[in-house]
Amino acid sequence: MRPRYLLLVGPEAVPAANCAAQATGLHLAWSAPSVAILVNDSCSCLEIDSQATVVGTLFHRHGPARPIEAFGEAEQVTLARDGTQALLRSYWGGYLALLMRGDAVEILRDPSASLPCYRARSGRTALFASDVDLLAQTKGEPLAIDWNALGRFLHSCGLPTTETALEGVSVLLPGDAILLDGASERTSPGWSPWDFVEPRAEEPNATVERLRRTIELCVAGLSARYKHPLVSLSGGLDSSIVAACLARAGRTASCLTMYTDDPAGDERGFAGTLCTELGLPLATCRYDLGNVDLGRALGAHLPFPVGRAEAQPYEAAHRAVAARVGADAFFSGNGGDNVFGFSQSAAALADRALYEGPGAGAFATLRDICRQTGAGPxxxxxxxxxxxxxxxxxVWKPSLGFLHPDLIASLSDRVFTHRWLDAPPGALPGKAAHIAGLLRAHLTLESDRSRIAPLVNPLLAQPIVEACLSIPSWQWREGGRDRAAVRSAFAGRLPEGILARRVKGTPDPFCGEIVQRTREELRARLLDGQLVARRILDPNAIDEALRPDRSTSAEQNVRLLELVNAEAWCGGWS
Structure with missing residues (x-):
């Protein structure tokens, strides 16, 4: 069962919580004047004192790899005195923290994005919840689509913002902290990735050892409460690291890999080699076109349309295998490319030249980038x-594919902003791109299978992210390898064939098959849908792309399957 919570703040919070408990089935876990917290049995509530508490799962930064069940007296004193900064400095996990500040209430969401936090208001009461269903049940009224916000969302190319595509629903972003004081609200110091980008003065071997230990600790800790995790294996590096860490921690895990009829999407050989070496059982499932329903939305439970139609067989296979093996959690290598500094640009050379000046180090990085990308010096x-x-x-760029010209024109002056994108003086461009990559992972963490069991993405855990941010961009490219530092960290713990891989499989051929075989249905659903009627999508561009005599590019296929999923999402909410 996934953890669920509802936090109410305001003068009517406690009586409103009693009504919300009846509507949602949650129970009261903690209350104070003007504050009440409801949770289900899978969501912990750790009291710091009568003025502060933590909802979710918390670990000691330097302690054992198991969730904290209660704070010691010294910890309570420190947390009460230093507040959210003490949490960010000495702990990590998936949590929402609440601290009373006189008549004000400070709320912090942890940086990993692992515990969702959606916001709304009901009268004078501010609501914070793990899912929008709880907000709707508490408000006692249906939620409606904000069509202007939906257009902005489809234009934003996955940038997380506080805005959602539902009226009156917003997001507390990962790492952000706010202070509620009556009807006013202001930000307070939260977590910034820029606090961790300064390279450490240590030998390369010490760096990779520190990285490996941090990853193993986080995977062991996040899996400690589950009896049988199911791991999504792509055959690539990141998911293989998660599986190896689970095996090393002694977890009874199973693995699942998906394959397409096209060899480009068949990773069974790599996944099989890994599972044989780790001693983990492996299930294989085919991407089946029969499991694709263009009228059904992935992410229908979310306040914005996240997902693409080709992932429906992926989600169905995970649900089926989880039921068969008795899995109580899903584990993924999602976010690995983002956290481990994957890049094919020349930014690492720019960073090293700016940081060290021209010399032997910059020349070595030039050689590494040439070897990795095949580009000339x-x-x-x-x-x-x-x-x-x-x-x-x-500079975050929009996604313009198939959007209506009027919408594009109305957003032509739009500047994409996010606190993490604000580079401080002296920042290096490669590290700015690394941090932007972290943001790209945040909207992918609540897939449909997360509704039946927790979906854990351990590579986005705060200690791992901070450790990776401290590794310079050029060290991620050493030896002409992408993600070089983590490859070195897990040398000897993964099969050499996986450690040395430069490319991995892709379901893109399956996307093309869906578009080719459902072209007429896809065309009808989009042209006759609400997104075209609301002038969010361009009917002429869609009609031209889906003509019977036209072939679509891989990029167009992905975008069309994203948009038909958005159309189905609209049908669910409207």
Missing amino acids: LRVTRAAARIAGQPAAY
Whole structure:
């Protein structure tokens, strides 16, 4: 069962909580004047004192790999005195923290994004919840689509914002803290990735050893409460690391890999080799077109349309295998590319030249990038010079495919903002891109299978992210390998064939098969749908792309399957 919570703040919070308990089936776990917290049996509530508590799962930063069940007296004193910064400094996990500050209430969401936090208001009461169903049940009224916000969402190319596509529903972003004082609200110091980007003065061997130990600790801790995790194996590096850490921690885990009829999407050989070496059972399931229903939305439970139609067989297979093996949690390597600094740009050379100056180190990084990408040294040097000559801040770009020209024009002056994208003076451009990559993972963490059991993405745990941020961008490219530091960290713990892989399989051929075989249905659903009627999508561009005599690109296929999923999402909420 997934953890669920509802936090109410306001002068009517306690009586409102009594009504909400009846509507939601949750029970009262903690209360104070103007505050009440409801949870289900899978969600912990750790009291700090009568003025502060933590909802969710918490671990000691330097303690055993198991969830905290209660705070010691010294911990209570420190947390009560230092508040959210003490939590961020000495603990990690998936949690929401609440601290009373006189008549004000401070609320912090942990940086990993593992525990969702959606917001709304009901009269004078502020609501914070693990899912929007709880918000709707507490408000006692249906939620409606905000069509303007939906257009902005489809334009934003996955940038997490406080805004959702439902009226009156917003998000407390990971790492953010707010202070509620009556009807007013202001931000308070939270977590910033920029606090961890300074390279450590340590030998390379010490760096990779520190990284490996941190990953193993986090995977062991996050899996400690589950009896039988099911691991999604892609055959690539990141999910293999998660599986290896689970095996090393002695967990009774099973694995699942998906395959397509096209060899480009068949990873059974790599997944089988890994599971044989680790001694873990492996299930294999085919991407089946018969399990794709263009009228059904993935992420129908979310306040924005996240997901694409080709993932429906993936979700169905995980549910079926979990039921068969008795899995009580899903584990994924999701976010690995983002956390482990995957890049094919010349930013690492720009970073090293800016940080160390020209010299042998910069030349070594030039050689590494050339080996990894196959580009010539002149091309890489010119690209690095362009990057170094521009502001370090990462520029987020919109997704314009198939959007209506009027919508694009109305958003032409839009500036994408996020607190993590605000690069401080002296920031390096490669590290700015690394941090932007972390943001790209945040909207992918609540897949449909997370509704039946927790979906755990351990590679996004706060200690792992902080450890990876401290590793310079050029060290992630050493030896001409992407994610080089983590490859070195797990040398000897993974099959050499997986450690040395430069490419991995992709379900893109399956996307093309869906578009090809459902072209007429796809065309009808989009052209006759609400997104076209609301002038969010461009009917002419869709009609042209889906003509019988046209072939679509891989990029177009992915976008079309994203948009038909958004259309189905609209049908569910409207």
